[in-house]
Amino acid sequence: MNPAVPLDRVFHALADPARRAMLERLTRGPASVSELAEPLAMSLPGVVQHLAVLEQSGLVTSRKAGRVRTCQIAAGALQPAEQWINERRIAWERRLDRLGDYLAGETQMEGNER
Amino acid sequence: MNPAVPLDRVFHALADPARRAMLERLTRGPASVSELAEPLAMSLPGVVQHLAVLEQSGLVTSRKAGRVRTCQIAAGALQPAEQWINERRIAWERRLDRLGDYLAGETQMEGNER
DNA sequence: CTTTCACTTAATTATTTGCTTAAGTATACC
DNA sequence: GGTATACTTAAGCAAATAATTAAGTGAAAG
Numbered sequence: 129m130n131p132a133v134p135l136d137r138v139f140h141a142l143a144d145p146a147r148r149a150m151l152e153r154l155t156r157g158p159a160s161v162s163e164l165a166e167p168l169a170m171s172l173p174g175v176v177q178h179l180a181v182l183e184q185s186g187l188v189t190s191r192k193a194g195r196v197r198t199c200q201i202a203a204g205a206l207q208p209a210e211q212w213i214n215e216r217r218i219a220w221e222r223r224l225d226r227l228g229d230y231l232a233g234e235t236q237m238e239g240n241e242r
Numbered sequence: 243m244n245p246a247v248p249l250d251r252v253f254h255a256l257a258d259p260a261r262r263a264m265l266e267r268l269t270r271g272p273a274s275v276s277e278l279a280e281p282l283a284m285s286l287p288g289v290v291q292h293l294a295v296l297e298q299s300g301l302v303t304s305r306k307a308g309r310v311r312t313c314q315i316a317a318g319a320l321q322p323a324e325q326w327i328n329e330r331r332i333a334w335e336r337r338l339d340r341l342g343d344y345l346a347g348e349t350q351m352e353g354n355e356r
Numbered sequence: 357c358t359t360t361c362a363c364t365t366a367a368t369t370a371t372t373t374g375c376t377t378a379a380g381t382a383t384a385c386c
Numbered sequence: 387g388g389t390a391t392a393c394t395t396a397a398g399c400a401a402a403t404a405a406t407t408a409a410g411t412g413a414a415a416g
Contacts, residue, residue: 136257143253144404148326155333161363172363174405181403195362195413201334210327212262213320219269220315258374275393286393288375295373309383309392 134185138209141185146170147178151187154201161197248299252323255299260284261292265301268315275311 141147150164165175179199182188187206190199255261264278279289293313296302301320304313 135262136259139253139257142323142327143250143257145250146404148249151330155330155337157337162361170404171406173365173407176364177404192363195411197363201330203334206327206331209256210324210331213256213324213327216265216269216315217320217324221317223269223271260374276391284374285376287377287395290394291374306393309381311393 135208135212137181137185138187138205141181141187142209144178144181146175147182150175150178150182150199151201154188154199158198158200161199164199249322249326251295251299252301252319255295255301256323258292258295260289261296264289264292264296264313265315268302268313272312272314275313278313 142151146168149168153159153164153167161172161175161179164179165172168175179188179190183190185205187202188199189202190197192198256265260282263282267273267278267281275286275289275293278293279286282289293302293304297304299319301316302313303316304311306312
Protein backbone atom coordinates (compact mmCIF):
# COMPACT_ATOMS: atom_id res chain seq x y z
CA MET A 129 0.00 0.00 0.00
CA ASN A 130 2.85 2.35 0.71
CA PRO A 131 5.18 1.72 -2.17
CA ALA A 132 8.80 2.84 -2.34
CA VAL A 133 7.51 6.00 -3.98
CA PRO A 134 8.77 9.13 -2.31
CA LEU A 135 5.56 11.10 -2.11
CA ASP A 136 7.63 14.00 -0.82
CA ARG A 137 9.57 14.16 -4.04
CA VAL A 138 6.52 13.91 -6.25
CA PHE A 139 4.66 16.74 -4.54
CA HIS A 140 7.83 18.80 -4.38
CA ALA A 141 8.34 18.29 -8.09
CA LEU A 142 4.80 19.48 -8.74
CA ALA A 143 5.20 22.57 -6.57
CA ASP A 144 7.13 24.56 -9.17
CA PRO A 145 5.44 26.24 -12.14
CA ALA A 146 8.38 25.64 -14.47
CA ARG A 147 8.32 21.94 -13.69
CA ARG A 148 4.57 21.78 -14.14
CA ALA A 149 4.97 23.54 -17.48
CA MET A 150 7.55 20.95 -18.50
CA LEU A 151 5.17 18.16 -17.52
CA GLU A 152 2.36 19.77 -19.47
CA ARG A 153 4.59 19.99 -22.50
CA LEU A 154 5.47 16.32 -22.11
CA THR A 155 1.83 15.28 -22.00
CA ARG A 156 1.74 16.40 -25.63
CA GLY A 157 4.57 14.03 -26.49
CA PRO A 158 8.29 13.46 -25.92
CA ALA A 159 10.60 16.46 -26.13
CA SER A 160 14.27 17.29 -26.12
CA VAL A 161 15.81 19.37 -23.36
CA SER A 162 15.97 22.36 -25.69
CA GLU A 163 12.33 22.01 -26.58
CA LEU A 164 11.43 21.91 -22.90
CA ALA A 165 13.57 24.97 -22.28
CA GLU A 166 12.28 27.08 -25.14
CA PRO A 167 9.17 28.59 -23.55
CA LEU A 168 10.76 28.92 -20.14
CA ALA A 169 12.52 32.31 -19.66
CA MET A 170 15.39 30.50 -17.98
CA SER A 171 18.89 29.36 -18.82
CA LEU A 172 19.42 25.85 -20.11
CA PRO A 173 21.28 24.66 -17.00
CA GLY A 174 18.33 25.86 -14.97
CA VAL A 175 16.03 23.69 -17.03
CA VAL A 176 18.38 20.75 -16.64
CA GLN A 177 18.22 21.11 -12.88
CA HIS A 178 14.43 21.10 -12.96
CA LEU A 179 14.57 18.07 -15.19
CA ALA A 180 16.75 16.33 -12.62
CA VAL A 181 14.11 17.00 -9.97
CA LEU A 182 11.45 15.58 -12.24
CA GLU A 183 13.49 12.47 -12.94
CA GLN A 184 14.32 11.91 -9.27
CA SER A 185 10.63 12.10 -8.48
CA GLY A 186 9.99 9.38 -11.02
CA LEU A 187 7.64 11.55 -13.05
CA VAL A 188 9.89 11.79 -16.07
CA THR A 189 12.38 9.52 -17.79
CA SER A 190 14.92 10.42 -20.43
CA ARG A 191 17.36 8.76 -22.77
CA LYS A 192 20.14 10.23 -24.75
CA ALA A 193 20.46 9.45 -28.45
CA GLY A 194 23.38 11.09 -30.16
CA ARG A 195 23.62 14.53 -28.67
CA VAL A 196 19.91 14.88 -28.01
CA ARG A 197 18.30 13.85 -24.75
CA THR A 198 14.67 12.93 -25.24
CA CYS A 199 12.34 13.20 -22.26
CA GLN A 200 9.10 11.39 -21.60
CA ILE A 201 6.53 11.27 -18.86
CA ALA A 202 6.55 8.10 -16.80
CA ALA A 203 3.29 6.22 -16.93
CA GLY A 204 1.60 5.80 -13.59
CA ALA A 205 4.10 7.86 -11.63
CA LEU A 206 1.42 10.34 -10.63
CA GLN A 207 -0.90 7.69 -9.32
CA PRO A 208 0.33 7.60 -5.70
CA ALA A 209 0.03 11.38 -5.42
CA GLU A 210 -3.42 11.38 -6.91
CA GLN A 211 -4.43 8.53 -4.68
CA TRP A 212 -3.21 10.24 -1.53
CA ILE A 213 -5.15 13.38 -2.34
CA ASN A 214 -8.21 11.43 -3.35
CA GLU A 215 -8.27 9.41 -0.14
CA ARG A 216 -8.05 12.52 2.02
CA ARG A 217 -10.58 14.42 0.03
CA ILE A 218 -13.05 11.60 0.27
CA ALA A 219 -12.41 11.16 3.99
CA TRP A 220 -13.03 14.75 4.85
CA GLU A 221 -15.90 15.24 2.49
CA ARG A 222 -17.57 12.33 4.18
CA ARG A 223 -16.82 13.89 7.51
CA LEU A 224 -18.12 17.32 6.53
CA ASP A 225 -21.14 15.51 5.22
CA ARG A 226 -21.74 13.84 8.56
CA LEU A 227 -21.33 17.13 10.35
CA GLY A 228 -24.10 18.58 8.27
CA ASP A 229 -24.56 22.24 8.95
CA TYR A 230 -21.81 22.19 11.54
CA LEU A 231 -20.02 24.95 9.69
CA ALA A 232 -23.15 27.06 9.53
CA GLY A 233 -23.88 26.58 13.21
CA GLU A 234 -22.47 28.13 16.33
CA THR A 235 -19.76 25.48 16.69
CA GLN A 236 -19.47 24.81 20.37
CA MET A 237 -16.72 22.23 20.03
CA GLU A 238 -16.04 21.22 23.60
CA GLY A 239 -17.36 17.72 23.24
CA ASN A 240 -15.34 16.26 20.38
CA GLU A 241 -13.01 13.31 20.76
CA ARG A 242 -10.05 12.86 23.14
CA MET B 243 -10.55 27.95 -15.16
CA ASN B 244 -7.40 29.06 -13.46
CA PRO B 245 -8.66 30.49 -10.19
CA ALA B 246 -6.61 32.59 -7.80
CA VAL B 247 -5.56 29.32 -6.19
CA PRO B 248 -1.83 29.09 -5.74
CA LEU B 249 -1.24 25.58 -6.96
CA ASP B 250 2.40 26.09 -6.03
CA ARG B 251 1.49 26.56 -2.39
CA VAL B 252 -0.83 23.59 -2.27
CA PHE B 253 1.70 21.16 -3.73
CA HIS B 254 4.44 22.64 -1.60
CA ALA B 255 2.29 22.18 1.49
CA LEU B 256 1.76 18.53 0.56
CA ALA B 257 5.46 17.90 -0.02
CA ASP B 258 6.32 17.59 3.67
CA PRO B 259 5.56 14.45 5.71
CA ALA B 260 4.85 16.39 8.89
CA ARG B 261 2.31 18.53 7.09
CA ARG B 262 0.72 15.49 5.48
CA ALA B 263 0.52 13.87 8.90
CA MET B 264 -1.23 16.97 10.23
CA LEU B 265 -3.70 16.83 7.37
CA GLU B 266 -4.34 13.15 7.99
CA ARG B 267 -5.01 13.90 11.63
CA LEU B 268 -7.42 16.64 10.63
CA THR B 269 -9.37 14.33 8.36
CA ARG B 270 -10.40 12.58 11.57
CA GLY B 271 -11.80 15.82 12.97
CA PRO B 272 -10.73 19.24 14.23
CA ALA B 273 -7.74 19.46 16.52
CA SER B 274 -5.88 21.96 18.64
CA VAL B 275 -2.31 22.93 17.87
CA SER B 276 -1.10 20.79 20.76
CA GLU B 277 -3.01 17.79 19.49
CA LEU B 278 -1.49 18.24 16.07
CA ALA B 279 1.94 18.53 17.62
CA GLU B 280 1.71 15.53 19.90
CA PRO B 281 2.73 12.74 17.51
CA LEU B 282 5.26 14.87 15.71
CA ALA B 283 8.77 14.63 17.29
CA MET B 284 9.15 18.34 16.86
CA SER B 285 8.94 21.49 18.97
CA LEU B 286 5.67 23.38 19.14
CA PRO B 287 6.94 26.41 17.23
CA GLY B 288 7.99 24.03 14.49
CA VAL B 289 4.46 22.73 14.28
CA VAL B 290 3.09 26.26 14.25
CA GLN B 291 5.28 27.05 11.26
CA HIS B 292 3.99 24.02 9.40
CA LEU B 293 0.48 25.07 10.30
CA ALA B 294 1.15 28.49 8.82
CA VAL B 295 2.19 26.86 5.55
CA LEU B 296 -0.98 24.79 5.55
CA GLU B 297 -3.13 27.83 6.20
CA GLN B 298 -1.42 29.91 3.53
CA SER B 299 -2.05 27.12 1.07
CA GLY B 300 -5.73 27.26 1.91
CA LEU B 301 -5.82 23.63 3.00
CA VAL B 302 -6.47 24.37 6.65
CA THR B 303 -8.34 27.02 8.58
CA SER B 304 -8.18 27.78 12.27
CA ARG B 305 -9.91 29.89 14.86
CA LYS B 306 -8.87 30.75 18.33
CA ALA B 307 -11.29 30.31 21.22
CA GLY B 308 -9.89 31.27 24.57
CA ARG B 309 -6.32 30.13 24.56
CA VAL B 310 -6.91 27.16 22.28
CA ARG B 311 -6.58 27.37 18.53
CA THR B 312 -8.74 24.83 16.78
CA CYS B 313 -7.74 23.72 13.29
CA GLN B 314 -9.89 22.27 10.54
CA ILE B 315 -9.40 21.12 7.00
CA ALA B 316 -10.84 23.41 4.37
CA ALA B 317 -13.45 21.77 2.22
CA GLY B 318 -12.62 21.70 -1.46
CA ALA B 319 -9.17 23.22 -1.11
CA LEU B 320 -7.56 20.10 -2.51
CA GLN B 321 -9.75 20.05 -5.56
CA PRO B 322 -7.55 22.18 -7.86
CA ALA B 323 -4.53 20.03 -7.07
CA GLU B 324 -6.41 16.84 -7.65
CA GLN B 325 -7.86 18.22 -10.84
CA TRP B 326 -4.48 19.28 -12.19
CA ILE B 327 -3.05 15.82 -11.57
CA ASN B 328 -6.10 14.11 -12.95
CA GLU B 329 -6.08 16.11 -16.18
CA ARG B 330 -2.43 15.32 -16.83
CA ARG B 331 -2.77 11.68 -15.95
CA ILE B 332 -5.69 11.30 -18.28
CA ALA B 333 -3.91 13.17 -21.06
CA TRP B 334 -0.82 11.05 -20.97
CA GLU B 335 -2.61 7.79 -20.39
CA ARG B 336 -4.60 8.52 -23.51
CA ARG B 337 -1.38 9.29 -25.29
CA LEU B 338 0.38 6.15 -24.12
CA ASP B 339 -2.72 4.33 -25.20
CA ARG B 340 -2.54 5.72 -28.71
CA LEU B 341 1.12 4.84 -28.91
CA GLY B 342 0.20 1.23 -28.25
CA ASP B 343 3.24 -0.92 -27.87
CA TYR B 344 5.52 2.02 -28.52
CA LEU B 345 7.28 1.36 -25.23
CA ALA B 346 7.72 -2.30 -26.03
CA GLY B 347 9.07 -1.58 -29.50
CA GLU B 348 12.40 -0.38 -30.74
CA THR B 349 11.42 3.30 -30.38
CA GLN B 350 12.90 5.01 -33.36
CA MET B 351 11.58 8.44 -32.45
CA GLU B 352 12.74 10.60 -35.32
CA GLY B 353 9.33 11.11 -36.80
CA ASN B 354 7.27 12.56 -33.97
CA GLU B 355 5.67 15.96 -34.09
CA ARG B 356 7.30 19.38 -34.47
C1' DC C 357 39.67 18.40 -39.23
C1' DT C 358 37.22 22.22 -37.59
C1' DT C 359 33.04 24.23 -36.15
C1' DT C 360 28.52 24.03 -34.51
C1' DC C 361 25.06 22.17 -31.73
C1' DA C 362 23.03 20.11 -27.65
C1' DC C 363 23.77 19.52 -23.77
C1' DT C 364 26.77 18.85 -19.28
C1' DT C 365 29.45 20.08 -15.31
C1' DA C 366 31.21 23.19 -12.03
C1' DA C 367 31.35 26.95 -9.17
C1' DT C 368 28.74 30.95 -7.12
C1' DT C 369 25.16 33.29 -5.07
C1' DA C 370 20.76 34.70 -2.96
C1' DT C 371 16.78 32.90 -0.94
C1' DT C 372 13.87 29.78 1.25
C1' DT C 373 13.16 25.79 4.41
C1' DG C 374 12.85 23.49 8.53
C1' DC C 375 14.17 23.39 12.54
C1' DT C 376 15.82 25.10 17.23
C1' DT C 377 15.85 27.77 21.87
C1' DA C 378 14.36 31.70 24.50
C1' DA C 379 11.27 34.97 25.75
C1' DG C 380 6.53 37.02 25.49
C1' DT C 381 1.24 37.14 25.70
C1' DA C 382 -3.15 35.97 26.91
C1' DT C 383 -6.49 33.01 28.97
C1' DA C 384 -7.93 29.69 32.80
C1' DC C 385 -7.56 28.09 37.31
C1' DC C 386 -6.78 28.31 42.37
C1' DG D 387 -3.18 38.13 42.72
C1' DG D 388 -0.33 34.32 41.37
C1' DT D 389 0.55 30.33 38.54
C1' DA D 390 -0.02 27.03 34.97
C1' DT D 391 -1.47 26.40 30.21
C1' DA D 392 -1.59 27.13 25.24
C1' DC D 393 0.13 29.09 22.23
C1' DT D 394 2.95 33.15 19.94
C1' DT D 395 6.90 35.82 18.51
C1' DA D 396 11.60 36.48 17.71
C1' DA D 397 16.08 35.27 16.56
C1' DG D 398 19.34 32.24 14.79
C1' DC D 399 21.21 28.63 11.95
C1' DA D 400 22.38 24.65 8.93
C1' DA D 401 20.89 22.72 4.79
C1' DA D 402 18.44 22.69 0.58
C1' DT D 403 16.65 25.41 -3.60
C1' DA D 404 16.70 27.94 -7.67
C1' DA D 405 18.99 30.46 -10.35
C1' DT D 406 23.25 32.28 -12.67
C1' DT D 407 27.69 32.41 -15.62
C1' DA D 408 31.66 30.06 -17.43
C1' DA D 409 33.91 26.31 -19.10
C1' DG D 410 33.85 21.42 -20.85
C1' DT D 411 32.27 17.17 -23.71
C1' DG D 412 30.96 14.73 -27.43
C1' DA D 413 28.20 13.87 -31.70
C1' DA D 414 27.10 16.05 -36.30
C1' DA D 415 27.82 18.90 -40.20
C1' DG D 416 30.61 21.17 -43.49
